[in-house]
Amino acid sequence: MYLIVGLGNIGKEYDGTRHNIGFETIDYVSEKKGIAVKKKEQNGLTGVYHEFGQKIMLVKPTTFMNNSGLCVAGLMNFYDIPIENLIVIYDDIDLAAGVVRIRKRGSAGTHNGMRSLIQHLGSPEFSRIRIGIGRPEMGSELVHFVLGRFAKSQFPIMEKAVIDAVAGVDYFIKDGIDLAMNRINGRKNTAVEQAEKTENDGNDGSDRK
Template identity: 35%
Template sequence: MGAAAERWLVVGLGNPGPRYARNRHNVGFMVVDLLAQRLGERWKPSRSRAELVTSRLAGTPVVLVKPRTYMNRSGAAVGPLCSYYGIPAQRVLVVHDELDLDFGVLKLKQGGGNNGHNGLRSVSEAVGGPEFLRVRFGVGRPPGRTDAATYVLQDFDRSERTDLGVHVERAADAVESVLADGLAKAQNTFH
């Protein structure tokens, strides 16, 4: 993985617009925004209903992607980009919120189910299966009887915001590690 000649698609999942910007569901956008900032690049709109940064990250050609299609239709942006750039699912890395992990915990994996995450389901359908890589960013379970859909569309709470920047930095580091060193080595570092 991460050979210099092979382009990767790194997708942050989230919802567009200021209303959603600080929601738990938008942590994927937060991570790719930081990666774009590290590269000194600005987001550019594309015909594929996404904002893009095309550059090199960790020595690897990469297209950073923020779908503008809303979470549940993320694949509508990702699928056409994979086709356009000739990128197979195995070189798509998706950064997303994960209810089954405590806040700030990261898990990296390839493939697997969608676990009720509609953004992942949409990407799976668009790229022909679940074999893409994932940086799962823990947002924790909703408290009490709070509905999961309501919870992920809420902003991180005050105590979480204290450490959010550190966790977003670490997730961005994990993306770079996957591209530079491969999934297995990155897992050893970040798990």
């Protein structure tokens, strides 16, 4: 059995925020697979589907971000899921908006949800899909940034990022973490490239005196 966890905060006031991109990805997977993520268990909402000869559980913790590990550890213990069958999807300020990276392991960085998971699982040795949300402007508070919403101009970038993350989930289950990393980490988000090109074209020095 595989556990696919998206991190976020429960509540309509958090819908569409940068910190909820993990939830958004789980919602996209559930829609694509035709299942509902609504069963309440172990401080989370879950939904199950079968693919590639495997039973796969989608998870949205309902503990709020800072206590996400309580839900994940509870489900893994209850269903006796090995840590190598866990992958966690979450937002990352250390990646540019729209960039997706898969890793086998790693630290929590500044992410409180990942800190909670590592604490409750007792190990950082689990796979994760990081979706870049970019960094706040100088002087802006991090909490306001991650709980804010994407600019309309970023919608295409983030939609493509979610699609890539979902593809990463499929690769992870079907072919393993190494191939998932090879397939996804080398991908280029054309929407990101176009945004960068537009920004660079607007700063080509042609208006300098």
